[in-house]
Amino acid sequence: MSDTRIVQIFILPTVILLICMNIFPLIYSLFLSFTRFSVISDAPPEWVGLANYQAILTDPRFWNNFAITGRYALVSVALQTIIGFGLAMLLRTKFKGSGILTTLILVPMMLSPIVVAVFWKLIFNPSAGIFNYLLGFTNINTSPEWLGQTDLALWAVVIVDVWMWSPFVMLLALAGLSAIPDYLYEAAAIDRASAWFQFRRITLPQVMPLLLIAVLFRTIEAFKQFDLVMGLTGGGPGDATETVSIRLYKLAFQGQYDTGMSSALAYVILVIIIAVSNLYIRQLNKARG
Amino acid sequence: MAAQVAQTPPVSTPVTISTRVDQVGMRPLIASWVRGIIAVLIAIVMLIPVIWMGMTAFKPLPDAVSVPPTVFFTPTLEGFVSLFTQRRQLSAEEWEAMKQRTDLSWAEQVMLPRQQTIIGESQFGRQLLNSVIIAGSSTILSVIFAVLSAYAFSRFRVPGKDDLLFFILSQRMLPAVVVTVPIFLMYRQLGLYDTPLGMILLYTSFNLSFAVWLLMGFIDEIPREYEDAALVDGYTRLQAFRKIVLPQAVTGIAATTVFSFIFSWNEYAFALLLTSDNARTAPPSIPLILGTGGIEWSTIAAGSMAFLIPVVIVTFALRRHLLRGVTFGAIRKG
Incomplete structure (x- = not known):
């Protein structure tokens, strides 16, 4: 067999699967986004042009969904970066048992987000959960109800997300730190550079590329967050934690099953995510060298 | 492939003493100890949810929901058994009768303290x-x-x-x-x-x-x-x-x-x-x-x-x- 033939045969299954499972559905939903259609009615799709997109971009509730998602992504990614990088600085120099410790800290990010959400729901439980207990709120009547109060619910989700994903930032930061050559610090020490100066002029710039990848990755993931929010609050109370993914879910699979409108929203999200992931993949390619 | 093997550099003894001029003396040593202790503490805090969940899985019902949380308890498999079974609550008389019986299966014995009997498998x-x-x-x-x-x-x-x-x-x-x-x-x-x-x-x-x-x-x-x-x-x-x-x-x-x-x-x-x-x-x-x-x-x-x-x-x-x-x-x- 010629090499060209082998390439074709080797790539074929992947391409076929991608066309059937990804490209076709995407084109189909692009079409549906211009129609009025519901999966639970027998009426065929009715062409309405840009009406769905217009409805989305002028509805304050959608803007609120985007604002919530943005706030959530910003705060949780910022906290993850700080905590993850801090942990990496602590675990940077090896000591006895540091390998096992690192792996133990990494466990949360490998767990199933929905299962994590369910047991954090128990942890946040105002009567018998340990979260309030450990924070020192022992009186049930005055202790905060993390998932039930509109002003706290989003931050409760952020706490779980930070718990789960700070290790991810740590993992990447550790890789970056271990690659910094020792002689840079030696030279700085000979020049009597302060610890702060060494951190700012050597450590930070050297780790930056990897830290940037971690931040981009987490931003995309935060933007598409569904499992955690669904498991913890389901978008409530009210619409306090209704991120775009949750909104899309409600629109497409609850109530009216508004397939046309939900396809349009899906496309709005898609454009945003592709723009962000383009940035990310450019960074990845740079890292691959 | 043989050439490749021959090229591997000879194994050198690892350097065990820090050669960094700024890493000599007591201060770096103490600093590394402090760092290690803080790291261990953070790891413990981060693992509390997982540990707590692991403990709750083996707690009998009253211990699972007690405030403050119990740390010492008699482990039971109630949680696991009820995960895989469907159960029915027993009346007081039935419960007494069940306690007298000696032919109970292992799972039924586990569920006995909850005053429940197993009536089938769950979907899980x-x-x-x-x-x-x-x-x-x-x-x-x-x-x-x-x-x-x-x-x-x-x-x-x-x-x-x-x-x-x-x-x-x-x-x-x-x-x-x-x-x-x-x-x-x-x-x-x-x-x-x-x-x-x-x-x-x-x-x-x-x-x-x-x-x-x-x-x-x-x-x-x-x-x-x-x-x-x-x-x-x-x-x-x-x-x-x-x-x-x-x-x-x-x-x-x-x-x-x-x-x-x-x-x-x-x-x-x-x-x-x-x-x-x-x-x-x-x-x-x-x-x-x-x-x-x-x-x-x-x-x-x-x-x-x-x-x-x-x-x-x-x-x-x-x-x-x-x-x-x-x-x-x-x-x-x-």
Whole structure:
């Protein structure tokens, strides 16, 4: 067999699967986004042009969904970066048992987000959960109800997300730190550079590329967050934690099953995510060298 | 290949004393101790939720919901038994009668302190089995397809390669719900809704993107010279692939397999939206335990445990490849 033939045969299954499972559905939903259609009615799709997109971009509730998602992504990614990088600085120099410790800290990010959400729901439980207990709120009547109060619910989700994903930032930061050559610090020490100066002029710039990848990755993931929010609050109370993914879910699979409108929203999200992931993949390619 | 072996540098004794001028004396030593202690403390704080869940899984009901939380308790398997069974509350007389009987099964004895008797199996066993079947099959399929494509992408000039690779990866970037709307419609037409086959196909394509990127990194690292030598020796391209590349890529394939399995095993959104009863996997059903018959704390904890333990074990087994796995194979050190 010629090499060209082998390439074709080797790539074929992947391409076929991608066309059937990804490209076709995407084109189909692009079409549906211009129609009025519901999966639970027998009426065929009715062409309405840009009406769905217009409805989305002028509805304050959608803007609120985007604002919530943005706030959530910003705060949780910022906290993850700080905590993850801090942990990496602590675990940077090896000591006895540091390998096992690192792996133990990494466990949360490998767990199933929905299962994590369910047991954090128990942890946040105002009567018998340990979260309030450990924070020192022992009186049930005055202790905060993390998932039930509109002003706290989003931050409760952020706490779980930070718990789960700070290790991810740590993992990447550790890789970056271990690659910094020792002689840079030696030279700085000979020049009597302060610890702060060494951190700012050597450590930070050297780790930056990897830290940037971690931040981009987490931003995309935060933007598409569904499992955690669904498991913890389901978008409530009210619409306090209704991120775009949750909104899309409600629109497409609850109530009216508004397939046309939900396809349009899906496309709005898609454009945003592709723009962000383009940035990310450019960074990845740079890292691959 | 012999030449390659001869070139390996002689093993040098590791340097055990710091040569850094700023690392000599007492202060760095104390600093490293302090750092270590803080790191241990943070690790403990981070693991409290997991430890607490592990304890709750073995607590009898009153201990599970007590305030302040109990640390010492008599472990029981109530949670695990109730996870896999359906039970009925016993009346006081029935309970007394049950206590007198000596022919009770092991599970019935476990549930006795709760004044319950077992009346059948729950759905959870079947859902866990579904999870194993669906995650297992889709992992095998996606790794096979991915090894082939990754090899082609790594070794040959493929027209439109960068666009194709970007497209493959961008699948991973989309929120599951975005993809689900059209897939839902398609599956309903094709009769794939709520079937294991439908879920296997979906997870295969979902994992493929990740697996192609990860394996490409591993295959890129295998020197081309090995294959070239084999080709000169009269191997065909396929033989070279099978006998030279595959054995060299075994570690990479193993790591990719495990990562793909974890992703399918943990997946929630597709399973929630595209299955209802027949092909339902474990993740969408775990939150539902919350809704049934009051708050079954130890049952939920037991369900989470049963689901998480494999992942924890795997995390330890994979620790050298974690970095690669979570960055699509882009970063290889660490």
